[in-house]
Every structure is written in C-alpha cells, then in structure tokens.
Amino acid sequence: MPLELVIFVGLQAAGKSTYYRDHFAATHVHVSKDLMKHARSRDGRQEQEIARALAAGRSVVVDNTNPTPVVRAPLIALGRRHGARVVAYFFETTVKDAVARNRLREGNARVPDVAVYVTARKLVPPTFEEGFDEVRVIAPLPPIIAAT
Numbered sequence: 001m002p003l004e005l006v007i008f009v010g011l012q013a014a015g016k017s018t019y020y021r022d023h024f025a026a027t028h029v030h031v032s033k034d035l036m037k038h039a040r041s042r043d044g045r046q047e048q049e050i051a052r053a054l055a056a057g058r059s060v061v062v063d064n065t066n067p068t069p070v071v072r073a074p075l076i077a078l079g080r081r082h083g084a085r086v087v088a089y090f091f092e093t094t095v096k097d098a099v100a101r102n103r104l105r106e107g108n109a110r111v112p113d114v115a116v117y118v119t120a121r122k123l124v125p126p127t128f129e130e131g132f133d134e135v136r137v138i139a140p141l142p143p144i145i146a147a148t
C-alpha cells in the first residue's frame with residue numbers, strides 16, 4: 001500500500017471517528033487533537049505525530065473537523081514533504097443532523113451545540129485546488145428519527 005495521509009473534514013458528530021474505526025484502524029495511525037487535551041500546542045503536537053508516523057513509513061488519518069483550507073494547508077504540505085499521497089475525506093451531513101447526533105452522545109464526546117454551528121459557518125469542502133491527490137465524499141449518516 002502506498003504511504004498515505006488522509007485528512008478528514010466534517011462537522012462534529014458527522015461520523016468521522018466511527019469511520020476511522022471501521023475502515024482505517026487496521027492500516028492507518030490515528031492522529032486527532034481530541035486525543036491530546038493536555039498538550040501545550042496541539043497543532044505542533046499533531047504535526048509531530050504525523051511526521052513521526054510518515055517518517056516510519058506508516059500511513060496516517062488526521063481525525064479533526066479540519067474545516068478550512070487554512071487549517072488543511074500545513075497538513076497537506078507535511079504529507080507532501082514525506083512523499084505521501086494526500087487524500088481528503090469529506091463527511092457530508094446537515095447541521096441539523098449533526099446537532100441531533102451530538103445531543104445523543106455521552107460525556108466528553110458531546111460538545112456544546114454552538115460548537116457545531118461555529119464549525120458549520122467556517123466549513124469549506126475540500127477541493128483538488130488545495131493540493132489533494134484525491135477528494136472522497138462520504139454520504140451522510142441516516143437521520144435520527146425523533147420519537148414524538
């Protein structure tokens with residue numbers, strides 16, 4: 001398998017971490033700022049973890065909302081420097097469904113509703129022009145049917 005840097009893009013509760021577990025856990029190192037609550041510079045720490053894995057010949061998934069080209073650009077550049085294929089996975093979801101799924105989560109996994117709205121306002125879908133070798137769109141999860 002070619003060395004790969006996969007950059008997830010999507011709202012909170014879009015299903016990113018679940019998708020990682022189902023499709024990438026066996027092959028790709030999981031890098032996520034959610035897993036480094038206590039690091040001083042989470043972006044610096046994240047870049048270190050990505051660089052270390054790629055230098056060791058291991059493919060990586062970056063599992064954050066990664067909502068803007070500005071956030072993604074340094075990650076794409078890092079992947080390039082290590083000769084990795086850089087692929088975006090865009091998790092489509094409506095804001096309404098993301099908020100509903102987020103509300104069903106427990107404990108630390110649940111974020112304030114406003115965090116989802118803030119990300120939705122910033123979110124720019126990934127494009128080839130940013131430098132991705134491939135952009136994949138993951139269809140929305142089935143909506144939650146609320147009991148009435």
Ligand SMILES: Nc1ncnc2c1ncn2[C@@H]1O[C@H](COP(=O)(O)OP(=O)(O)OP(=O)(O)O)[C@@H](O)[C@H]1O
Pocket residue numbers: 010011012013014015016017018019034064065101102104105109111141142
């Ligand atoms: N394929 C699926 N079918 C039904 N429910 C799902 C599916 N994938 C994920 N979920 C549910 O949706 C919720 C959000 O999923 P997940 O934690 O993977 O989102 P996330 O994008 O990683 O969110 P965050 O950015 O906050 O980490 C979870 O409660 C999960 O159980």
Ligand SMILES: [Mg+2]
Pocket residue numbers: 016017018034063
């Ligand atoms: Mg997650």
